[in-house]
Amino acid sequence: MDLKNPEYVPGHGLIKGKSVLLTAAAGAGIGFAAATKAAEEGARAIVLSDIHEGRLESAVNKLKEETGLADVYGKVGNVAVEEDVRALIDYAEEALGGVDILINNAGLGTSKLLIDMEDDEWHRVIDVTLNGTMRMTRYMMKVMKARGEGGVIVNNASVLGWRAQKEQAHYAAAKAGVMALTRCAALEAAEFNVRINAVSPSIVLHPMLRKSAPQEFLEELEAKEAYGRAAEAWEVANVMMFLASDYASYMTGESLSVSSQRG
Ligand SMILES: NC(=O)c1ccc[n+]([C@@H]2O[C@H](COP(=O)([O-])OP(=O)(O)OC[C@H]3O[C@@H](n4cnc5c(N)ncnc54)[C@H](O)[C@@H]3O)[C@@H](O)[C@H]2O)c1
Incomplete structure:
Protein backbone atom coordinates (compact mmCIF):
# COMPACT_ATOMS: atom_id res chain seq x y z
CA MET A 1 0.00 0.00 0.00
CA ASP A 2 1.17 3.54 -0.79
CA LEU A 3 1.12 5.07 2.70
CA LYS A 4 0.83 8.60 1.32
CA ASN A 5 -2.14 7.69 -0.85
CA PRO A 6 -3.90 4.87 0.98
CA GLU A 7 -6.68 2.94 -0.62
CA TYR A 8 -9.96 2.62 1.22
CA VAL A 9 -9.95 -0.68 3.12
CA PRO A 10 -13.04 -2.80 2.51
CA GLY A 11 -14.98 -4.45 5.35
CA HIS A 12 -13.83 -7.77 6.81
CA GLY A 13 -16.82 -8.57 9.03
CA LEU A 14 -14.94 -7.51 12.18
CA ILE A 15 -18.10 -6.68 14.12
CA LYS A 16 -20.53 -8.97 12.34
CA GLY A 17 -23.96 -9.09 13.99
CA LYS A 18 -23.19 -6.44 16.62
CA SER A 19 -25.24 -3.35 17.46
CA VAL A 20 -23.52 0.02 17.63
CA LEU A 21 -24.26 3.41 19.20
CA LEU A 22 -22.14 6.43 18.20
CA THR A 23 -22.10 10.01 19.52
CA ALA A 24 -21.20 13.03 17.36
CA ALA A 25 -21.88 10.94 14.28
CA ALA A 26 -23.45 13.49 11.93
CA GLY A 27 -20.40 15.61 11.10
CA ALA A 28 -17.88 15.41 8.29
CA GLY A 29 -15.23 13.67 10.35
CA ILE A 30 -14.41 10.57 12.38
CA GLY A 31 -17.91 9.97 13.82
CA PHE A 32 -19.70 9.44 10.52
CA ALA A 33 -16.68 7.58 9.11
CA ALA A 34 -16.89 5.20 12.09
CA ALA A 35 -20.61 4.68 11.51
CA THR A 36 -19.92 3.85 7.85
CA LYS A 37 -17.15 1.45 8.84
CA ALA A 38 -19.40 -0.18 11.44
CA ALA A 39 -21.98 -0.93 8.74
CA GLU A 40 -19.28 -2.18 6.36
CA GLU A 41 -17.78 -4.37 9.07
CA GLY A 42 -21.08 -6.19 9.52
CA ALA A 43 -22.97 -4.31 12.27
CA ARG A 44 -26.59 -5.47 12.30
CA ALA A 45 -28.06 -2.16 13.55
CA ILE A 46 -26.76 1.31 14.34
CA VAL A 47 -27.94 4.35 16.31
CA LEU A 48 -26.36 7.64 15.28
CA SER A 49 -26.51 10.52 17.71
CA ASP A 50 -25.52 14.17 17.38
CA ILE A 51 -26.38 17.54 18.91
CA HIS A 52 -27.30 18.90 15.45
CA GLU A 53 -30.82 17.75 14.47
CA GLY A 54 -30.76 18.67 10.77
CA ARG A 55 -27.39 17.08 10.11
CA LEU A 56 -28.45 13.97 12.03
CA GLU A 57 -31.44 13.32 9.79
CA SER A 58 -29.26 13.61 6.67
CA ALA A 59 -26.60 11.37 8.23
CA VAL A 60 -29.13 8.61 8.95
CA ASN A 61 -30.39 8.72 5.35
CA LYS A 62 -26.88 8.89 3.93
CA LEU A 63 -25.69 5.90 5.96
CA LYS A 64 -28.67 3.82 4.84
CA GLU A 65 -28.17 4.77 1.20
CA GLU A 66 -24.41 4.35 1.11
CA THR A 67 -24.14 1.08 3.02
CA GLY A 68 -27.50 -0.56 2.34
CA LEU A 69 -28.02 -1.19 6.07
CA ALA A 70 -31.73 -0.80 6.85
CA ASP A 71 -31.57 -0.69 10.66
CA VAL A 72 -30.16 2.78 11.17
CA TYR A 73 -31.76 5.14 13.71
CA GLY A 74 -31.08 8.71 14.81
CA LYS A 75 -31.43 10.32 18.22
CA VAL A 76 -30.55 13.94 18.97
CA GLY A 77 -28.51 14.42 22.12
CA ASN A 78 -25.92 16.61 23.81
CA VAL A 79 -23.30 14.64 25.73
CA ALA A 80 -22.92 17.62 28.07
CA VAL A 81 -26.46 17.08 29.41
CA GLU A 82 -27.01 14.10 31.72
CA GLU A 83 -30.72 13.69 30.82
CA ASP A 84 -29.79 13.56 27.11
CA VAL A 85 -27.17 10.91 27.79
CA ARG A 86 -29.62 8.70 29.68
CA ALA A 87 -32.37 9.22 27.10
CA LEU A 88 -29.95 8.38 24.28
CA ILE A 89 -28.67 5.15 25.83
CA ASP A 90 -32.20 4.07 26.85
CA TYR A 91 -33.41 4.77 23.30
CA ALA A 92 -30.52 2.81 21.77
CA GLU A 93 -31.06 -0.14 24.12
CA GLU A 94 -34.67 -0.31 22.96
CA ALA A 95 -34.06 0.33 19.24
CA LEU A 96 -31.11 -2.06 19.00
CA GLY A 97 -32.27 -4.71 21.46
CA GLY A 98 -29.18 -3.93 23.54
CA VAL A 99 -26.03 -1.94 22.71
CA ASP A 100 -22.98 -4.16 22.05
CA ILE A 101 -20.58 -1.37 21.07
CA LEU A 102 -20.54 2.30 22.13
CA ILE A 103 -18.30 4.74 20.29
CA ASN A 104 -17.83 7.93 22.30
CA ASN A 105 -16.76 10.31 19.57
CA ALA A 106 -17.95 13.69 20.87
CA GLY A 107 -15.24 16.23 21.68
CA LEU A 108 -14.92 19.97 21.34
CA GLY A 109 -11.92 22.25 20.85
CA THR A 110 -11.07 25.93 20.52
CA SER A 111 -7.71 27.72 20.23
CA LYS A 112 -6.76 30.15 23.01
CA LEU A 113 -3.60 31.04 24.88
CA LEU A 114 -3.97 30.00 28.50
CA ILE A 115 -3.32 33.53 29.79
CA ASP A 116 -6.32 34.76 27.75
CA MET A 117 -8.61 31.87 28.66
CA GLU A 118 -11.83 32.66 30.52
CA ASP A 119 -13.30 30.05 32.85
CA ASP A 120 -16.32 29.66 30.56
CA GLU A 121 -14.24 28.53 27.58
CA TRP A 122 -12.18 26.16 29.74
CA HIS A 123 -15.32 24.61 31.23
CA ARG A 124 -17.14 24.27 27.89
CA VAL A 125 -14.32 22.24 26.35
CA ILE A 126 -13.86 20.08 29.46
CA ASP A 127 -17.61 19.59 29.83
CA VAL A 128 -18.19 18.20 26.33
CA THR A 129 -14.87 16.45 25.79
CA LEU A 130 -14.07 14.92 29.18
CA ASN A 131 -17.30 15.10 31.18
CA GLY A 132 -19.39 14.08 28.15
CA THR A 133 -17.26 10.97 27.63
CA MET A 134 -17.49 10.24 31.36
CA ARG A 135 -21.31 10.62 31.39
CA MET A 136 -21.75 8.30 28.40
CA THR A 137 -19.28 5.75 29.78
CA ARG A 138 -20.78 5.80 33.29
CA TYR A 139 -24.37 5.18 32.21
CA MET A 140 -23.42 2.70 29.46
CA MET A 141 -21.37 0.68 31.98
CA LYS A 142 -24.35 0.59 34.30
CA VAL A 143 -26.69 -0.58 31.52
CA MET A 144 -24.22 -3.15 30.14
CA LYS A 145 -23.61 -4.49 33.64
CA ALA A 146 -27.36 -4.89 34.20
CA ARG A 147 -27.82 -6.63 30.83
CA GLY A 148 -25.05 -9.07 31.70
CA GLU A 149 -23.83 -9.74 28.16
CA GLY A 150 -20.61 -7.72 28.21
CA GLY A 151 -19.83 -5.07 25.63
CA VAL A 152 -17.22 -2.69 24.26
CA ILE A 153 -16.68 1.04 24.60
CA VAL A 154 -14.28 2.95 22.33
CA ASN A 155 -13.46 6.54 23.29
CA ASN A 156 -11.98 9.19 21.03
CA ALA A 157 -9.01 10.92 22.72
CA SER A 158 -6.18 12.74 20.89
CA VAL A 159 -2.40 12.70 20.72
CA LEU A 160 -2.68 16.05 22.51
CA GLY A 161 -3.43 14.01 25.63
CA TRP A 162 0.32 13.22 25.47
CA ARG A 163 1.80 16.12 23.53
CA ALA A 164 2.13 19.87 24.05
CA GLN A 165 0.67 22.47 21.70
CA LYS A 166 0.16 26.21 22.22
CA GLU A 167 -3.45 27.37 22.67
CA GLN A 168 -4.60 23.83 23.47
CA ALA A 169 -4.24 23.57 27.28
CA HIS A 170 -7.98 23.01 27.82
CA TYR A 171 -8.41 20.47 25.00
CA ALA A 172 -5.18 18.63 25.85
CA ALA A 173 -6.14 18.46 29.53
CA ALA A 174 -9.56 17.09 28.55
CA LYS A 175 -8.05 14.44 26.25
CA CYS A 184 -9.66 3.47 35.34
CA ALA A 185 -13.14 2.68 33.99
CA ALA A 186 -11.70 -0.33 32.11
CA LEU A 187 -10.48 -1.83 35.39
CA GLU A 188 -13.96 -1.57 36.91
CA ALA A 189 -15.76 -2.74 33.75
CA ALA A 190 -13.59 -5.86 33.35
CA GLU A 191 -15.57 -7.36 36.23
CA PHE A 192 -18.66 -7.49 34.02
CA ASN A 193 -16.96 -8.31 30.74
CA VAL A 194 -16.90 -4.83 29.22
CA ARG A 195 -13.74 -3.65 27.46
CA ILE A 196 -12.95 0.08 27.24
CA ASN A 197 -10.19 1.50 25.03
CA ALA A 198 -9.46 4.75 23.22
CA VAL A 199 -7.99 5.94 19.95
CA SER A 200 -5.73 8.99 20.00
CA PRO A 201 -5.65 10.51 16.52
CA SER A 202 -3.17 13.21 15.51
CA ILE A 203 -4.90 15.06 12.70
CA VAL A 204 -7.86 14.44 10.40
CA LEU A 205 -8.54 17.37 8.10
CA HIS A 206 -12.16 16.90 7.15
CA PRO A 207 -14.00 19.78 5.38
CA MET A 208 -15.49 21.31 8.56
CA LEU A 209 -12.05 21.53 10.20
CA ARG A 210 -10.45 22.95 7.06
CA LYS A 211 -12.99 25.79 7.15
CA SER A 212 -12.46 26.56 10.84
CA ALA A 213 -8.65 26.92 11.05
CA PRO A 214 -6.06 28.96 9.12
CA GLN A 215 -4.69 27.02 6.13
CA GLU A 216 -1.04 27.71 7.05
CA PHE A 217 -1.49 26.27 10.52
CA LEU A 218 -3.09 23.11 9.16
CA GLU A 219 -0.29 22.68 6.62
CA GLU A 220 2.23 23.01 9.46
CA LEU A 221 0.52 20.20 11.35
CA GLU A 222 0.41 17.98 8.25
CA ALA A 223 4.10 18.61 7.58
CA LYS A 224 4.95 17.24 11.05
CA GLU A 225 3.50 13.86 10.11
CA ALA A 226 5.92 11.27 8.73
CA TYR A 227 3.59 10.71 5.76
CA GLY A 228 3.31 14.48 5.18
CA ARG A 229 -0.46 14.34 5.30
CA ALA A 230 -3.36 14.22 7.72
CA ALA A 231 -5.11 10.91 8.35
CA GLU A 232 -8.29 10.13 6.47
CA ALA A 233 -11.23 9.89 8.88
CA TRP A 234 -11.70 6.25 7.83
CA GLU A 235 -8.13 5.41 8.87
CA VAL A 236 -9.03 6.37 12.44
CA ALA A 237 -12.36 4.55 12.09
CA ASN A 238 -10.47 1.38 11.09
CA VAL A 239 -8.60 1.39 14.40
CA MET A 240 -11.87 1.99 16.25
CA MET A 241 -13.30 -1.10 14.53
CA PHE A 242 -10.27 -3.15 15.55
CA LEU A 243 -10.69 -2.06 19.19
CA ALA A 244 -14.43 -2.77 19.00
CA SER A 245 -13.84 -6.25 17.57
CA ASP A 246 -12.88 -9.53 19.19
CA TYR A 247 -9.41 -9.13 17.69
CA ALA A 248 -8.78 -6.79 20.64
CA SER A 249 -10.10 -9.28 23.22
CA TYR A 250 -7.01 -8.94 25.42
CA MET A 251 -6.96 -5.13 25.30
CA THR A 252 -8.66 -2.91 27.81
CA GLY A 253 -7.76 0.47 29.30
CA GLU A 254 -5.45 1.27 26.37
CA SER A 255 -5.16 4.44 24.32
CA LEU A 256 -3.84 3.72 20.83
CA SER A 257 -2.10 6.50 18.96
CA VAL A 258 -3.38 6.82 15.38
CA SER A 259 -0.58 8.97 14.10
CA SER A 260 2.45 8.90 11.85
CA GLN A 261 4.71 10.82 14.21
CA ARG A 262 5.88 10.83 17.83
CA GLY A 263 6.85 13.58 20.24
N1 LIG B 1 -10.23 15.97 13.49
C1 LIG B 1 -9.06 15.83 14.12
O1 LIG B 1 -8.00 16.22 13.61
C2 LIG B 1 -9.02 15.15 15.46
C3 LIG B 1 -7.78 14.80 16.01
C4 LIG B 1 -7.74 14.17 17.24
C5 LIG B 1 -8.91 13.90 17.92
N2 LIG B 1 -10.11 14.25 17.37
C6 LIG B 1 -11.34 13.94 18.11
O2 LIG B 1 -12.18 13.18 17.27
C7 LIG B 1 -13.55 13.41 17.61
C8 LIG B 1 -14.31 13.73 16.35
O3 LIG B 1 -13.85 14.93 15.78
P1 LIG B 1 -13.92 15.24 14.24
O4 LIG B 1 -13.15 16.50 14.06
O5 LIG B 1 -13.50 14.08 13.43
O6 LIG B 1 -15.46 15.61 13.93
P2 LIG B 1 -16.76 14.69 13.82
O7 LIG B 1 -17.39 14.97 12.51
O8 LIG B 1 -16.46 13.28 14.14
O9 LIG B 1 -17.66 15.29 15.00
C9 LIG B 1 -18.31 16.53 14.84
C10 LIG B 1 -19.76 16.36 15.27
O10 LIG B 1 -19.82 16.47 16.70
C11 LIG B 1 -21.08 17.01 17.03
N3 LIG B 1 -21.07 17.51 18.41
C12 LIG B 1 -20.43 18.61 18.86
N4 LIG B 1 -20.68 18.80 20.17
C13 LIG B 1 -21.50 17.78 20.57
C14 LIG B 1 -22.11 17.44 21.79
N5 LIG B 1 -21.95 18.21 22.88
N6 LIG B 1 -22.89 16.34 21.84
C15 LIG B 1 -23.07 15.57 20.74
N7 LIG B 1 -22.53 15.86 19.54
C16 LIG B 1 -21.75 16.95 19.45
C17 LIG B 1 -21.23 18.10 15.99
O11 LIG B 1 -22.58 18.51 15.84
C18 LIG B 1 -20.66 17.46 14.73
O12 LIG B 1 -21.70 16.89 13.92
C19 LIG B 1 -13.52 14.52 18.67
O13 LIG B 1 -13.61 13.94 19.96
C20 LIG B 1 -12.17 15.16 18.46
O14 LIG B 1 -11.71 15.80 19.63
C21 LIG B 1 -10.20 14.87 16.14
Whole structure:
Protein backbone atom coordinates (compact mmCIF):
# COMPACT_ATOMS: atom_id res chain seq x y z
CA MET A 1 0.00 0.00 0.00
CA ASP A 2 1.17 3.54 -0.79
CA LEU A 3 1.12 5.07 2.70
CA LYS A 4 0.83 8.60 1.32
CA ASN A 5 -2.14 7.69 -0.85
CA PRO A 6 -3.90 4.87 0.98
CA GLU A 7 -6.68 2.94 -0.62
CA TYR A 8 -9.96 2.62 1.22
CA VAL A 9 -9.95 -0.68 3.12
CA PRO A 10 -13.04 -2.80 2.51
CA GLY A 11 -14.98 -4.45 5.35
CA HIS A 12 -13.83 -7.77 6.81
CA GLY A 13 -16.82 -8.57 9.03
CA LEU A 14 -14.94 -7.51 12.18
CA ILE A 15 -18.10 -6.68 14.12
CA LYS A 16 -20.53 -8.97 12.34
CA GLY A 17 -23.96 -9.09 13.99
CA LYS A 18 -23.19 -6.44 16.62
CA SER A 19 -25.24 -3.35 17.46
CA VAL A 20 -23.52 0.02 17.63
CA LEU A 21 -24.26 3.41 19.20
CA LEU A 22 -22.14 6.43 18.20
CA THR A 23 -22.10 10.01 19.52
CA ALA A 24 -21.20 13.03 17.36
CA ALA A 25 -21.88 10.94 14.28
CA ALA A 26 -23.45 13.49 11.93
CA GLY A 27 -20.40 15.61 11.10
CA ALA A 28 -17.88 15.41 8.29
CA GLY A 29 -15.23 13.67 10.35
CA ILE A 30 -14.41 10.57 12.38
CA GLY A 31 -17.91 9.97 13.82
CA PHE A 32 -19.70 9.44 10.52
CA ALA A 33 -16.68 7.58 9.11
CA ALA A 34 -16.89 5.20 12.09
CA ALA A 35 -20.61 4.68 11.51
CA THR A 36 -19.92 3.85 7.85
CA LYS A 37 -17.15 1.45 8.84
CA ALA A 38 -19.40 -0.18 11.44
CA ALA A 39 -21.98 -0.93 8.74
CA GLU A 40 -19.28 -2.18 6.36
CA GLU A 41 -17.78 -4.37 9.07
CA GLY A 42 -21.08 -6.19 9.52
CA ALA A 43 -22.97 -4.31 12.27
CA ARG A 44 -26.59 -5.47 12.30
CA ALA A 45 -28.06 -2.16 13.55
CA ILE A 46 -26.76 1.31 14.34
CA VAL A 47 -27.94 4.35 16.31
CA LEU A 48 -26.36 7.64 15.28
CA SER A 49 -26.51 10.52 17.71
CA ASP A 50 -25.52 14.17 17.38
CA ILE A 51 -26.38 17.54 18.91
CA HIS A 52 -27.30 18.90 15.45
CA GLU A 53 -30.82 17.75 14.47
CA GLY A 54 -30.76 18.67 10.77
CA ARG A 55 -27.39 17.08 10.11
CA LEU A 56 -28.45 13.97 12.03
CA GLU A 57 -31.44 13.32 9.79
CA SER A 58 -29.26 13.61 6.67
CA ALA A 59 -26.60 11.37 8.23
CA VAL A 60 -29.13 8.61 8.95
CA ASN A 61 -30.39 8.72 5.35
CA LYS A 62 -26.88 8.89 3.93
CA LEU A 63 -25.69 5.90 5.96
CA LYS A 64 -28.67 3.82 4.84
CA GLU A 65 -28.17 4.77 1.20
CA GLU A 66 -24.41 4.35 1.11
CA THR A 67 -24.14 1.08 3.02
CA GLY A 68 -27.50 -0.56 2.34
CA LEU A 69 -28.02 -1.19 6.07
CA ALA A 70 -31.73 -0.80 6.85
CA ASP A 71 -31.57 -0.69 10.66
CA VAL A 72 -30.16 2.78 11.17
CA TYR A 73 -31.76 5.14 13.71
CA GLY A 74 -31.08 8.71 14.81
CA LYS A 75 -31.43 10.32 18.22
CA VAL A 76 -30.55 13.94 18.97
CA GLY A 77 -28.51 14.42 22.12
CA ASN A 78 -25.92 16.61 23.81
CA VAL A 79 -23.30 14.64 25.73
CA ALA A 80 -22.92 17.62 28.07
CA VAL A 81 -26.46 17.08 29.41
CA GLU A 82 -27.01 14.10 31.72
CA GLU A 83 -30.72 13.69 30.82
CA ASP A 84 -29.79 13.56 27.11
CA VAL A 85 -27.17 10.91 27.79
CA ARG A 86 -29.62 8.70 29.68
CA ALA A 87 -32.37 9.22 27.10
CA LEU A 88 -29.95 8.38 24.28
CA ILE A 89 -28.67 5.15 25.83
CA ASP A 90 -32.20 4.07 26.85
CA TYR A 91 -33.41 4.77 23.30
CA ALA A 92 -30.52 2.81 21.77
CA GLU A 93 -31.06 -0.14 24.12
CA GLU A 94 -34.67 -0.31 22.96
CA ALA A 95 -34.06 0.33 19.24
CA LEU A 96 -31.11 -2.06 19.00
CA GLY A 97 -32.27 -4.71 21.46
CA GLY A 98 -29.18 -3.93 23.54
CA VAL A 99 -26.03 -1.94 22.71
CA ASP A 100 -22.98 -4.16 22.05
CA ILE A 101 -20.58 -1.37 21.07
CA LEU A 102 -20.54 2.30 22.13
CA ILE A 103 -18.30 4.74 20.29
CA ASN A 104 -17.83 7.93 22.30
CA ASN A 105 -16.76 10.31 19.57
CA ALA A 106 -17.95 13.69 20.87
CA GLY A 107 -15.24 16.23 21.68
CA LEU A 108 -14.92 19.97 21.34
CA GLY A 109 -11.92 22.25 20.85
CA THR A 110 -11.07 25.93 20.52
CA SER A 111 -7.71 27.72 20.23
CA LYS A 112 -6.76 30.15 23.01
CA LEU A 113 -3.60 31.04 24.88
CA LEU A 114 -3.97 30.00 28.50
CA ILE A 115 -3.32 33.53 29.79
CA ASP A 116 -6.32 34.76 27.75
CA MET A 117 -8.61 31.87 28.66
CA GLU A 118 -11.83 32.66 30.52
CA ASP A 119 -13.30 30.05 32.85
CA ASP A 120 -16.32 29.66 30.56
CA GLU A 121 -14.24 28.53 27.58
CA TRP A 122 -12.18 26.16 29.74
CA HIS A 123 -15.32 24.61 31.23
CA ARG A 124 -17.14 24.27 27.89
CA VAL A 125 -14.32 22.24 26.35
CA ILE A 126 -13.86 20.08 29.46
CA ASP A 127 -17.61 19.59 29.83
CA VAL A 128 -18.19 18.20 26.33
CA THR A 129 -14.87 16.45 25.79
CA LEU A 130 -14.07 14.92 29.18
CA ASN A 131 -17.30 15.10 31.18
CA GLY A 132 -19.39 14.08 28.15
CA THR A 133 -17.26 10.97 27.63
CA MET A 134 -17.49 10.24 31.36
CA ARG A 135 -21.31 10.62 31.39
CA MET A 136 -21.75 8.30 28.40
CA THR A 137 -19.28 5.75 29.78
CA ARG A 138 -20.78 5.80 33.29
CA TYR A 139 -24.37 5.18 32.21
CA MET A 140 -23.42 2.70 29.46
CA MET A 141 -21.37 0.68 31.98
CA LYS A 142 -24.35 0.59 34.30
CA VAL A 143 -26.69 -0.58 31.52
CA MET A 144 -24.22 -3.15 30.14
CA LYS A 145 -23.61 -4.49 33.64
CA ALA A 146 -27.36 -4.89 34.20
CA ARG A 147 -27.82 -6.63 30.83
CA GLY A 148 -25.05 -9.07 31.70
CA GLU A 149 -23.83 -9.74 28.16
CA GLY A 150 -20.61 -7.72 28.21
CA GLY A 151 -19.83 -5.07 25.63
CA VAL A 152 -17.22 -2.69 24.26
CA ILE A 153 -16.68 1.04 24.60
CA VAL A 154 -14.28 2.95 22.33
CA ASN A 155 -13.46 6.54 23.29
CA ASN A 156 -11.98 9.19 21.03
CA ALA A 157 -9.01 10.92 22.72
CA SER A 158 -6.18 12.74 20.89
CA VAL A 159 -2.40 12.70 20.72
CA LEU A 160 -2.68 16.05 22.51
CA GLY A 161 -3.43 14.01 25.63
CA TRP A 162 0.32 13.22 25.47
CA ARG A 163 1.80 16.12 23.53
CA ALA A 164 2.13 19.87 24.05
CA GLN A 165 0.67 22.47 21.70
CA LYS A 166 0.16 26.21 22.22
CA GLU A 167 -3.45 27.37 22.67
CA GLN A 168 -4.60 23.83 23.47
CA ALA A 169 -4.24 23.57 27.28
CA HIS A 170 -7.98 23.01 27.82
CA TYR A 171 -8.41 20.47 25.00
CA ALA A 172 -5.18 18.63 25.85
CA ALA A 173 -6.14 18.46 29.53
CA ALA A 174 -9.56 17.09 28.55
CA LYS A 175 -8.05 14.44 26.25
CA ALA A 176 -5.46 13.40 28.86
CA GLY A 177 -8.49 13.05 31.13
CA VAL A 178 -10.25 10.83 28.58
CA MET A 179 -7.21 8.53 28.58
CA ALA A 180 -7.13 8.37 32.39
CA LEU A 181 -10.88 7.77 32.48
CA THR A 182 -10.43 4.95 29.93
CA ARG A 183 -7.74 3.26 32.07
CA CYS A 184 -9.66 3.47 35.34
CA ALA A 185 -13.14 2.68 33.99
CA ALA A 186 -11.70 -0.33 32.11
CA LEU A 187 -10.48 -1.83 35.39
CA GLU A 188 -13.96 -1.57 36.91
CA ALA A 189 -15.76 -2.74 33.75
CA ALA A 190 -13.59 -5.86 33.35
CA GLU A 191 -15.57 -7.36 36.23
CA PHE A 192 -18.66 -7.49 34.02
CA ASN A 193 -16.96 -8.31 30.74
CA VAL A 194 -16.90 -4.83 29.22
CA ARG A 195 -13.74 -3.65 27.46
CA ILE A 196 -12.95 0.08 27.24
CA ASN A 197 -10.19 1.50 25.03
CA ALA A 198 -9.46 4.75 23.22
CA VAL A 199 -7.99 5.94 19.95
CA SER A 200 -5.73 8.99 20.00
CA PRO A 201 -5.65 10.51 16.52
CA SER A 202 -3.17 13.21 15.51
CA ILE A 203 -4.90 15.06 12.70
CA VAL A 204 -7.86 14.44 10.40
CA LEU A 205 -8.54 17.37 8.10
CA HIS A 206 -12.16 16.90 7.15
CA PRO A 207 -14.00 19.78 5.38
CA MET A 208 -15.49 21.31 8.56
CA LEU A 209 -12.05 21.53 10.20
CA ARG A 210 -10.45 22.95 7.06
CA LYS A 211 -12.99 25.79 7.15
CA SER A 212 -12.46 26.56 10.84
CA ALA A 213 -8.65 26.92 11.05
CA PRO A 214 -6.06 28.96 9.12
CA GLN A 215 -4.69 27.02 6.13
CA GLU A 216 -1.04 27.71 7.05
CA PHE A 217 -1.49 26.27 10.52
CA LEU A 218 -3.09 23.11 9.16
CA GLU A 219 -0.29 22.68 6.62
CA GLU A 220 2.23 23.01 9.46
CA LEU A 221 0.52 20.20 11.35
CA GLU A 222 0.41 17.98 8.25
CA ALA A 223 4.10 18.61 7.58
CA LYS A 224 4.95 17.24 11.05
CA GLU A 225 3.50 13.86 10.11
CA ALA A 226 5.92 11.27 8.73
CA TYR A 227 3.59 10.71 5.76
CA GLY A 228 3.31 14.48 5.18
CA ARG A 229 -0.46 14.34 5.30
CA ALA A 230 -3.36 14.22 7.72
CA ALA A 231 -5.11 10.91 8.35
CA GLU A 232 -8.29 10.13 6.47
CA ALA A 233 -11.23 9.89 8.88
CA TRP A 234 -11.70 6.25 7.83
CA GLU A 235 -8.13 5.41 8.87
CA VAL A 236 -9.03 6.37 12.44
CA ALA A 237 -12.36 4.55 12.09
CA ASN A 238 -10.47 1.38 11.09
CA VAL A 239 -8.60 1.39 14.40
CA MET A 240 -11.87 1.99 16.25
CA MET A 241 -13.30 -1.10 14.53
CA PHE A 242 -10.27 -3.15 15.55
CA LEU A 243 -10.69 -2.06 19.19
CA ALA A 244 -14.43 -2.77 19.00
CA SER A 245 -13.84 -6.25 17.57
CA ASP A 246 -12.88 -9.53 19.19
CA TYR A 247 -9.41 -9.13 17.69
CA ALA A 248 -8.78 -6.79 20.64
CA SER A 249 -10.10 -9.28 23.22
CA TYR A 250 -7.01 -8.94 25.42
CA MET A 251 -6.96 -5.13 25.30
CA THR A 252 -8.66 -2.91 27.81
CA GLY A 253 -7.76 0.47 29.30
CA GLU A 254 -5.45 1.27 26.37
CA SER A 255 -5.16 4.44 24.32
CA LEU A 256 -3.84 3.72 20.83
CA SER A 257 -2.10 6.50 18.96
CA VAL A 258 -3.38 6.82 15.38
CA SER A 259 -0.58 8.97 14.10
CA SER A 260 2.45 8.90 11.85
CA GLN A 261 4.71 10.82 14.21
CA ARG A 262 5.88 10.83 17.83
CA GLY A 263 6.85 13.58 20.24
N1 LIG B 1 -10.23 15.97 13.49
C1 LIG B 1 -9.06 15.83 14.12
O1 LIG B 1 -8.00 16.22 13.61
C2 LIG B 1 -9.02 15.15 15.46
C3 LIG B 1 -7.78 14.80 16.01
C4 LIG B 1 -7.74 14.17 17.24
C5 LIG B 1 -8.91 13.90 17.92
N2 LIG B 1 -10.11 14.25 17.37
C6 LIG B 1 -11.34 13.94 18.11
O2 LIG B 1 -12.18 13.18 17.27
C7 LIG B 1 -13.55 13.41 17.61
C8 LIG B 1 -14.31 13.73 16.35
O3 LIG B 1 -13.85 14.93 15.78
P1 LIG B 1 -13.92 15.24 14.24
O4 LIG B 1 -13.15 16.50 14.06
O5 LIG B 1 -13.50 14.08 13.43
O6 LIG B 1 -15.46 15.61 13.93
P2 LIG B 1 -16.76 14.69 13.82
O7 LIG B 1 -17.39 14.97 12.51
O8 LIG B 1 -16.46 13.28 14.14
O9 LIG B 1 -17.66 15.29 15.00
C9 LIG B 1 -18.31 16.53 14.84
C10 LIG B 1 -19.76 16.36 15.27
O10 LIG B 1 -19.82 16.47 16.70
C11 LIG B 1 -21.08 17.01 17.03
N3 LIG B 1 -21.07 17.51 18.41
C12 LIG B 1 -20.43 18.61 18.86
N4 LIG B 1 -20.68 18.80 20.17
C13 LIG B 1 -21.50 17.78 20.57
C14 LIG B 1 -22.11 17.44 21.79
N5 LIG B 1 -21.95 18.21 22.88
N6 LIG B 1 -22.89 16.34 21.84
C15 LIG B 1 -23.07 15.57 20.74
N7 LIG B 1 -22.53 15.86 19.54
C16 LIG B 1 -21.75 16.95 19.45
C17 LIG B 1 -21.23 18.10 15.99
O11 LIG B 1 -22.58 18.51 15.84
C18 LIG B 1 -20.66 17.46 14.73
O12 LIG B 1 -21.70 16.89 13.92
C19 LIG B 1 -13.52 14.52 18.67
O13 LIG B 1 -13.61 13.94 19.96
C20 LIG B 1 -12.17 15.16 18.46
O14 LIG B 1 -11.71 15.80 19.63
C21 LIG B 1 -10.20 14.87 16.14
